[in-house]
Amino acid sequence: MKALIFTRYAKSDNIAFTDLPRPILKPDEMLVEVHAVGLNPVDAMIPKGSFKPFLRFQLPATLGSDLAGVVTEVGSRVTRFKPGDAIFASLFDSGTGSLAEYAVVPEKAAALKPSNLDFVQAASIPMVGLTAWQALKERARVKPGQKVFIPAGSGGIGTFAIQLAKHLGAKVATTTSTGNVDLVRSLGADEVIDYKKQEFETVLRDYDVVLGTVKGDSIKKSVGILKSNGSIVSLVGPPDAAFGRTRGMNFFMKFVFGLLSGKIIRQARKKGAAYSFLFVHPDSGQLAEIGKLLTVGTIRPVIDKVFPFEQAKEALAYLEKGRAKGKVVVQMR
């Protein structure tokens, strides 16, 4: 079967199409005929080695995390799915990849595809949906009436997170560039700051929750807009010691993460607020809940561009430019 793999960790020239044998299943895994693969920035970062200390791959490894497709075979211990089921899943952190004609999907990473979505739409959801869910619902426990700041509202995370925060009853502020103002308003953002014209920290006040989606000094500036008991959940770092503990890292790495995040944690604490780093994890139960919100139309997928499988490398390069309006998806068949 055809797959897009990386052969070694390097900044370039390490990604290629190849022919792989059909994978052999473990008892808790399923073989899935992949119809579409939603891309995330992490998919381009993994082959460069950015996640080498946290994510284990046996090289050569198949690229890609999110997928939607049809189950063709199930392992002996799989109970919730059968051949013929249409599913969507995130393979992030499971050591396997999705940019292939067939993918090995652990049962615990999959949920039934929402019937109203096509494969491209469904494949665009798992990582951004799970990340937003785990940050806003699980970690920050957003409540009706709270004020939530979601920077980069036009990105993959932003387009989903705005809709989820609105569903949770929050008042949502976001940043975007001029051309994307209408898009983020259509998703429900109450306050839209055109970051080309204004700086968010001069406009926003008394926020309960900030979702950290933009690298650079945006996280530091976010502390200034928080309420005294507010919280920042960062997706872009710095990683904290709690992250090191949950990944089972050694004392040295936990110490390093503690140092990296110490300053921002102290700045937040001075205001009586909290900082934490979130690293998304697969969760089929949460994905099924997200599927229900998609089925009833509470949340809609936002797709920027669809590439054929043969152009998967171009799709990754397009995503890496950081200007996608919603999601970039590779259509496999």
Ligand SMILES: NC(=O)c1ccc[n+]([C@@H]2O[C@H](COP(=O)([O-])OP(=O)(O)OC[C@H]3O[C@@H](n4cnc5c(N)ncnc54)[C@H](OP(=O)(O)O)[C@@H]3O)[C@@H](O)[C@H]2O)c1
């Ligand atoms: N920790 C985790 O578990 C986790 C999980 C998922 C994602 N992430 C991280 O979260 C970040 C966001 O992911 P994503 O999927 O949303 O990325 P993305 O889709 O590639 O983001 C692109 C969007 O970001 C906007 N943008 C770029 N710079 C901006 C700025 N300074 N202010 C406002 N908007 C800006 C762009 O809009 P304009 O063209 O208008 O600038 C574009 O629409 C990435 O760094 C990703 O690696 C982390």
